[in-house]
Amino acid sequence: MFLAAAMPASAAPAKTETAIFAGGCFWCMEHDMKMPGVLKVESGYTGGRLKNPRYEDVLTEKTGHYEAVRVTFDPAKLPYRFLLERYWKVVDPTDDGGQFCDRGPSYRPAVFVTPSQRAEAEASRAEAAKRLKRGTMKTPVLNVAPFYLAEAYHRDYAKKNKVRYELYRAGCGRDARLATLWGR
Numbered sequence: 001m002f003l004a005a006a007m008p009a010s011a012a013p014a015k016t017e018t019a020i021f022a023g024g025c026f027w028c029m030e031h032d033m034k035m036p037g038v039l040k041v042e043s044g045y046t047g048g049r050l051k052n053p054r055y056e057d058v059l060t061e062k063t064g065h066y067e068a069v070r071v072t073f074d075p076a077k078l079p080y081r082f083l084l085e086r087y088w089k090v091v092d093p094t095d096d097g098g099q100f101c102d103r104g105p106s107y108r109p110a111v112f113v114t115p116s117q118r119a120e121a122e123a124s125r126a127e128a129a130k131r132l133k134r135g136t137m138k139t140p141v142l143n144v145a146p147f148y149l150a151e152a153y154h155r156d157y158a159k160k161n162k163v164r165y166e167l168y169r170a171g172c173g174r175d176a177r178l179a180t181l182w183g184r
Helices: 026-032 055-059 080-090 115-131 162-172 174-182
Strands: 017-023 038-046 066-073 109-113 141-143 147-149
Touching (some): 017 080, 026 038, 026 066, 066 080, 066 109, 080 174, 162 174
Parallel strands (some): 109 141
């Protein structure tokens, strides 16, 4: 795993990039994608037909949106390929019907890419498929779509509601399934 040096609070990176990942519950994705070199992880919705969706809209499973995270990172400290490697390890890429205990189209995994990210994301997907201990890769690489921030009460959920989040995560079986898939 690539570890970046801590950046002084006063120093802003010369250039930032974003990546968008869907992997089921955005609370878990937000929590799992934070690492050195990541400047911000935001929960939201992408890939759907409705402009400015709300959680209640997405829950209907009729808008086409995915629960997703937008990761803003410093590519000088954390290359995109390392974010991709991290992503594959925190989702079940063999399950295209949802993730863990969360079922339905809004919980499907997907990597949303810009044209410049596509080749690297496709190569990473192929490599992750070879490393799977069980199952067949089903997670698509899709064109980036508009990203809409989730409501404030969903953002930083794991940090703001630590006990409730840990109970949800354990009850959902996320970590146990990941260990089966990736051999942790």
